[in-house]
Amino acid sequence: MDKAEISAYTVLFIGVALLVLTFINAYLFLKEQLRILAAPDLIAVFGETLVPLIEACIRVMYLGVMGWIGSIITIRGVQLLTSLKREARPEVEKEPS
Numbered sequence: 001m002d003k004a005e006i007s008a009y010t011v012l013f014i015g016v017a018l019l020v021l022t023f024i025n026a027y028l029f030l031k032e033q034l035r036i037l038a039a040p041d042l043i044a045v046f047g048e049t050l051v052p053l054i055e056a057c058i059r060v061m062y063l064g065v066m067g068w069i070g071s072i073i074t075i076r077g078v079q080l081l082t083s084l085k086r087e088a089r090p091e092v093e094k095e096p097s
Contacts, residue, residue, distance in 0.1 A: 005084055012077025018070030026063050 004080070008077055008080035008084055010077075011073060011080060015070050015072070015074030015077050018066060018073060022063055022066040022070055025066070029059055029063070
C-alpha cells in the first residue's frame with residue numbers, strides 16, 4: 001500500500017467517523033425530553049420557552065454543519081480512492097471489430 005492510498009483511506013474513514021458522530025449526536029438530541037409549558041399567560045410562555053428554542057436551533061445548525069463537513073470529507077476520500085484505482089488498473093486495448 002502506498003502513501004496516496006493510505007491517505008485516501010484516512011480521509012474516507014475520517015469523513016465516515018464524522019458522519020457517524022453526527023448521527024449519534026442527532027439521536028441523543030432527539031431523545032431529550034421536551035418541556036411544553038401550559039400557562040394561561042401566552043407572553044410568559046414565550047419568554048420561558050425562547051431560550052430552549054434558541055438552544056435547539058444552535059444544536060440543529062451544529063448538526064447540519066457537522067453532517068455537511070463529514071459528507072464532503074467522505075466524498076473526497078471516495079474520489080481519491082477511485083482515482084487511485086483507475087491509475088493502478090492497466091489499460092486494456094480494444095481490438096478493432
